[in-house]
Each structure stands twice: as structure tokens, then as C-alpha cells.
Amino acid sequence: MLIRAFITLFLSIFLSLLCIGSVLGQGHAGEVAIDRDDVKLGNKHYSPFVGKSYPNRVYWGDTHLHTSYSTDAGMIGNVLGPEEAFRFARGQKVRASLGEFAQLVRPLDFLVVADHAENLGLAPMIAESNPQLLASPWGREIHDLVRKGDSLAAFVKWGESMQENIDPLDDDDLTRTFWNRIVESAERYNEPGVFTTLHGFEWTSARDANNLHRVVMFRDGADRVKDMVPFSNYDSSDPEDLWSWMKGYETRTGGKIMAFPHNGNLSNGLMFNDVRENGKPIDAAYAERRMRWEPLYEVTQIKGDGETHPALSPNDEFADYYTWDRGNFGTELKTPDMLPREYARTALARGLKYEAEIGVNPFKFGMIGSTDSHTSLATAREDNFFGKATLGEPGGGKERYEENIIQPDYLGEEIAVRHYESLASGLAAAWARENTREAIWDAFKRKEVYATTGPRMTVRVFAGWDFKEDEIHRPDFAAEGYARGVPMGGDLLKGPDGVAPRFMVRALRDPDGANLDRIQVIKGWVDAGGKPQTRVFDIAGSGERQLDADGKLPPVGSTVSGADYTNTIGAAAIAAHWVDPEFDPKQRAYYYVRVLEIPTPSWLAYDKAHYGNIDLPDDAVLVQQERAYTSPIWYTP
Known part of the structure; x- marks a missing residue:
């Protein structure tokens, strides 16, 4: 009995020591055991870094990259998919769609492939003659046009459906198939501590050609995001409906999700408007929802810089930085009264006014940069710029400079923006302790992030x-x-x-x-x-x-x-x-x-x-x- 009691006591102490070791140091095999009588929690340690938990490293990434799975990339020449995008971001040499080799000066730390949700994967579907696509009369017509060499006609036909806001395929199973392919690629290239892939997509609302796009980014892995159908503009053009969908995702899965808008300069005054999409004024409930789901704003990228405008900051000699201020996506010219509701600096100040009036600030956002490149290549350096889209890649000839990014409609060339006006920008920097999905996402959530136009x-x-x-x-x-x-x-x-x-x-x-x-x-x-x-x-x-x-x-x-x-x-x-x-x-x-x-x-x-x-x-x-x-x-x- 005495021996059994001794053994029981020994095991009890041993297990207690293991628990203490786990709590204090997440102990590994081979560590020296700690005498529990010598453990005095809260005492000052010789090593000054014991117990420090504040963010101590800056990590660099692109949260807004498109591959051939985005229809407005894959249908105009981009043949690189998510695999190539992740390999390139990790520092590997990749051949671009027009044939030039590309490589980063240093690898990125994280990447979000944020392909457009609307008809996700249409170009790869056509390339592989996907049976589900061919079962649709519209899909068969698009497929045959491309196979006959008339990709432009196919792209225009798809664009007509986008303008009418009617999904020409309306096939969730097909969308889910290609979403899962992106998810699987991201999982393959995610390596905690070395390189982080975050799942995401772009919701592409453009009511009356006014940009209200949002990138949606998840904290979660494939166990939560797989088999999902991304929310698209076909579902709704109202950001509040996107937020409802995001809330539903969190409730259903227990996961975490956020969104960030970009290019208010192409919204013609709607990005930071005083009126909601439903025509009602901003109130406290709206402000709380907006900041709950959209804590950040993408302030700089290829389609112009969105910090401020020289008309809004006349005493700032650095204000006129790649200013795109002619109109929206090609149908309506800009007027001066739109500008205060488009740029970050003024929106932040207007948010303070709202806070004083309704008690909540609807524009209390942090700032990041990203590329919005449609080449699958996250290139933000001036000496390594592979353009907005495949037509603007190095080796593209005069199209690299003359291609219209903003296409003129009935207003003619007055509203057009050509590729030579694009900005090699930008990157997102996050302060965190480790390079993992959770740590990077959490840095974004608490807004301990910043934007650059490309340099690190x-x-x-x-x-x-x-x-x-x-x-x-x-x-x-x-x-x-x-x-x-x-x-x-x-x-x-x-x-x-x-x-x-x-x-x-x-x-x-x-x-x-x-x-x-x-x-x-x-x-x-x-x-x-x-x-x-x-x-x-x-x-x-x-x-x-x-x-x-x-x-x-x-x-x-x-x-x-x-x-x-x-x-x-x-x-x-x-x-x-x-x-x-x-x-x-x-x-x-x-x-x-x-x-x-x-x-x-x-x-x-x-x-x-x-x-x-x-x-x-x-x-x-x-x-x-x-x-x-x-x-x-x-x-x-």
C-alpha cells in the first residue's frame, strides 16, 4: 500500500509539472523539468523577452490579386491560374502569359487570390470544355466563340450579362467546383511561419458603372470555406446585403470574415456617400455594421491612388499622385461635388462629424495597399511592373501604353484612362508576431496595418x-x-x-x-x-x-x-x-x-x-x- 501511494503521489506531481511546463513554455521533448516550487509566476525573468506578446515583425503581402479564374482576366489572355500566382508570390520564377519571365526581388509573406465571384472560372471552363458549361446554351455559345478565335465577342457577350445583372449560367455547382480548386491551391501553398495564403474573393458591385467593389478575406481554412459559393453581384449590388451574407457565414461556420472596399475614385461619390444604397440616410446601426465588416480601405493600387485629391488638399504639394478623376467605369463624367465622398483623407474627417452627430463613426477605417493586378503576378515595383492586365504586360508592344483600362462609352475619349497612366502599386504591411493566417488576419482586424505604393x-x-x-x-x-x-x-x-x-x-x-x-x-x-x-x-x-x-x-x-x-x-x-x-x-x-x-x-x-x-x-x-x-x-x- 505504501509503494502504491508513493507511485500515485509521484505520478500526480509529474503530471502537474507537465501541465505547468505546457502553460509556461509549450514544452518540447528533452526540456529540463521545472520544479514547481521554483516557479513563481509574475517574477521578472533574466531574459527580457519572456512573456512579450506585442507584434514584433512586419509582414508584406498582396490581398487583391486576380488570376485566369477571373473572367475579366482569363478571357483577355491571362493563362496563369492560382498555382502560378502562389508560386510567384513565394519567390519562384514564372513565365507570364505573353512569354516574359518574372520574379520578385524578395518573396512576399502572404497572398490573397481574390478572383471575381461573378462566373468564377469561366475561362478555365472554356479551356477544358467543361461538360456542365456546355450543357448551358449560353455556355455553349461562349465556348464556341472562343474556340473559333473570337474571344473578344465572347467577352463582350459576357459583359452584357454583367451590365444587366443577370447570371447567364446560374449554376452554383459549377461555381463551387472552381472555388474549390482555388481553395485547394491555397491550402497546398500555405506554410505557417514561411508563407501564408488567405482565402478570398472579390464582390464586384458596379451600379450604373460606379465602383463599389469589395475584396472579401477569410481567417479560416478549407474546413470552413470549401464547398462555399461566393456572394456575387448577381446576388445583390448593395453592400449591406454582402454584410448580411458575411454574418450568415460566421453564424453557420463559426469562422471569421472581413471585407475592404477599393477605388472610391471610380465610384463617382458613392463609396463614402451620405446616403445608403437603399436611399436611406446613414444612421448608427449602419455605421456599426459597416465598421464591423469593413475595418479597412484599400487606399492605393493600380487604378489610381486614393489617399487624397489636389482639389481637396490644395496646400499639400504631394496630393496629386496618380489621380484618376475623370469619371466612373466609362459612363459618367466626374463632378467636383463627388470628390469629398471618394478619397480616404476627407472620408476619415467626415467620419468624425458623423460620430459627433450619431454617436458612431462609419468611416473609421485602417489603410492597406494591394495590386488589383489581373496577370496573376503580384508585381508592385516600378522596375518590375507587369501591368494591370495581360495586354499591358512587358512585351505587349504599344498596347502596354495605349490600351484603355477605363473604356469610354457614349462620352468618348474624354473619360478614357489608358494603361500608361496606371500606377505600379501597392502592398499591404501587417504588424504581427508570426506569419500565419490567424496572426495576419488579426492584424488586419485591429488595423495594425499600413499601405505602400510598392516599396517595403x-x-x-x-x-x-x-x-x-x-x-x-x-x-x-x-x-x-x-x-x-x-x-x-x-x-x-x-x-x-x-x-x-x-x-x-x-x-x-x-x-x-x-x-x-x-x-x-x-x-x-x-x-x-x-x-x-x-x-x-x-x-x-x-x-x-x-x-x-x-x-x-x-x-x-x-x-x-x-x-x-x-x-x-x-x-x-x-x-x-x-x-x-x-x-x-x-x-x-x-x-x-x-x-x-x-x-x-x-x-x-x-x-x-x-x-x-x-x-x-x-x-x-x-x-x-x-x-x-x-x-x-x-x-x-
Whole structure:
């Protein structure tokens, strides 16, 4: 009996030690056992990193990439599917649809293949003469047109169905088959800790040719998303119906899902409108739903930059950056009254006004960038730009510059946008502790993310009430930032009386890119008359430049010569401590950081150097300044 009692006691202690080891360190075989009497939870450890859980790495990805499974890609020449897209993003060399080889300077960390939900996989169906497609009279007609060599006629016929908002196939089983193929590809290439694939698709609402598109992104794996039929514009053109579908997905599966809109510049005032799609005004319930399902906005991509417009920010010398402002998708010209409801900076300020009036901010979004490339190739660098679509790939001849991205309708060329006006942009950066679906998705959800127009510059910002100027140089900068402040995407509540918020910002250049010019803070607020306001503050710059009488830094200069530049100007890293000089503790406000590189050649300049004397219009951009936009920090009294 004594021996049995001893054995029982020994096993009890041993199992307890195993439990403690599991809790403390997720122990592995071969670790030295811990004496439970020596374990004092909460004591300071010799290793300062024990128990640290704040995000300590930035991960880079594209959350908006189309493959041949998108009809507006596969039907106009893209022959690369999800497999090639994932291999390319992981750093492998891939042959593009027009024959050129392509490869990234460094692999991405994560990728979302976001093919259009509307007739998902139509081009591969035609290529394989899918029996279910051929069983449909419309499918047979489209298939035969392509097989006879008249792909353009087939594409136009499909476009007519899209305009009428009638699904010409209406076959969920067929859609499900090709959705599952994308899911299976994503699962094959997902490697936690190395490369993350997130499942997603694009909902393509374009009422009256006004862009209201959303990319939908899942946190979940194949066990939840497989056999699903993505919500499409054929189901509804109203974002609120998309949100209802998303809620149904979470309720049904226990999964998690979010969406982010893009290209408000092509919405003709509808993206951040004061009126909902059903004609009713914005109320608190709508605002809560919008921010529940759409915490982010894709602020920059190939079809123009969406941060701000020069008419909205006349005192911002960097505002006119690849501005696409002629109209929507080709049927209606732009009018000035539409602009405040299209661009991120003004929308963020208008959101503060709504919060004061109805108690909820409908436009409290973080910011990311992505490509929206339809080539299956996530290329955002100026010297490696494979275009918006296959016709604009390198080697495409004059079509690379002259192809209309925005097709004119009855308004003629006045509204057209050609491929030479496209922007080699952008990327999404996420602050997280590990490269997994869960960690990346969670970073997006808490808005600890930022956008760049292509370069992988590292940017961090914290806001708090007691940061000192010399703390910007602390080696534990991030640890102190989290301990005593809030990061990008966070909320700063009322501080001590008489104290203005302090910001600590660090920016580091892309190791394969250009030096930095300056760091700026963009502030938005609502004045005493209820009018939204914004202002740009230069808070740090490279070199010995000083602020002028208007509070602006002089230009950094330029070393660009053709397709060459040097890093003999600018700085590899810039840091800043900034105190809001106009702070009103009773006034709601937002703050985000914009970081600018020194001038560098555009993709057109690289094309001229590679192909020789290409003929470009006078307004072609040959020199530009790449940039990053962080998610805001909001101050609420």
C-alpha cells in the first residue's frame, strides 16, 4: 500500500509539472523539468523577452490579386491560374502569359487570390470544355466563340450579362467546383511561419458603372470555406446585403470574415456617400455594421491612388499622385461635388462629424495597399511592373501604353484612362508576431496595418501622453510604445489636463529601394462650425533642411537620370517625436503618418531604358515619389 501511494503521489506531481511546463513554455521533448516550487509566476525573468506578446515583425503581402479564374482576366489572355500566382508570390520564377519571365526581388509573406465571384472560372471552363458549361446554351455559345478565335465577342457577350445583372449560367455547382480548386491551391501553398495564403474573393458591385467593389478575406481554412459559393453581384449590388451574407457565414461556420472596399475614385461619390444604397440616410446601426465588416480601405493600387485629391488638399504639394478623376467605369463624367465622398483623407474627417452627430463613426477605417493586378503576378515595383492586365504586360508592344483600362462609352475619349497612366502599386504591411493566417488576419482586424505604393519600407507609429523626445532612440522603442501608448489603428482616449498627445514615429527604407525624404503627420478634425478639416505637418526630414515660414520642408532634390538614381540624398532611416501644436482636448481627431521616398524613376522610365525610344504622351509620369500611409490613430474626448 505504501509503494502504491508513493507511485500515485509521484505520478500526480509529474503530471502537474507537465501541465505547468505546457502553460509556461509549450514544452518540447528533452526540456529540463521545472520544479514547481521554483516557479513563481509574475517574477521578472533574466531574459527580457519572456512573456512579450506585442507584434514584433512586419509582414508584406498582396490581398487583391486576380488570376485566369477571373473572367475579366482569363478571357483577355491571362493563362496563369492560382498555382502560378502562389508560386510567384513565394519567390519562384514564372513565365507570364505573353512569354516574359518574372520574379520578385524578395518573396512576399502572404497572398490573397481574390478572383471575381461573378462566373468564377469561366475561362478555365472554356479551356477544358467543361461538360456542365456546355450543357448551358449560353455556355455553349461562349465556348464556341472562343474556340473559333473570337474571344473578344465572347467577352463582350459576357459583359452584357454583367451590365444587366443577370447570371447567364446560374449554376452554383459549377461555381463551387472552381472555388474549390482555388481553395485547394491555397491550402497546398500555405506554410505557417514561411508563407501564408488567405482565402478570398472579390464582390464586384458596379451600379450604373460606379465602383463599389469589395475584396472579401477569410481567417479560416478549407474546413470552413470549401464547398462555399461566393456572394456575387448577381446576388445583390448593395453592400449591406454582402454584410448580411458575411454574418450568415460566421453564424453557420463559426469562422471569421472581413471585407475592404477599393477605388472610391471610380465610384463617382458613392463609396463614402451620405446616403445608403437603399436611399436611406446613414444612421448608427449602419455605421456599426459597416465598421464591423469593413475595418479597412484599400487606399492605393493600380487604378489610381486614393489617399487624397489636389482639389481637396490644395496646400499639400504631394496630393496629386496618380489621380484618376475623370469619371466612373466609362459612363459618367466626374463632378467636383463627388470628390469629398471618394478619397480616404476627407472620408476619415467626415467620419468624425458623423460620430459627433450619431454617436458612431462609419468611416473609421485602417489603410492597406494591394495590386488589383489581373496577370496573376503580384508585381508592385516600378522596375518590375507587369501591368494591370495581360495586354499591358512587358512585351505587349504599344498596347502596354495605349490600351484603355477605363473604356469610354457614349462620352468618348474624354473619360478614357489608358494603361500608361496606371500606377505600379501597392502592398499591404501587417504588424504581427508570426506569419500565419490567424496572426495576419488579426492584424488586419485591429488595423495594425499600413499601405505602400510598392516599396517595403518599415514604418511604426505610437501615440501617448508622456513620450519624451529622446525616447525615439530607445532600443526598446516598440515595447515602450505598446506599454504607454497605442499603435496605428488604435484609439487614444482623453489624457491629462493641459497635455497634448505625443507621437513617436520611425521609418526605415526598403533595403532594395530608395532613401527616405520625410515623415509627415496628416491630422483631421471637425471645426467649431461642424466642417471637416485636414492638415499636413512635416515632422521630420533627411539632411539639414529646416521648416520654412509655412511649416514645410523644402524639396529633397533629385538624382534621377532616365532609369537611374542614387541614394546620395535622403536618409536610410528617419525618426520623429512630435507633439500636436494645435491640440484641442474637446475636439475629435485622427492622425496618420505618410512617409515619402526621394524621387525615383517610374515604370515608364524603366520601359524607355529597356525598350528604347517608346512613344509616350506629354503627361506620362517618368519621375515620382513612392510613399507609405499608416492606419490612423483616433483621439476621442
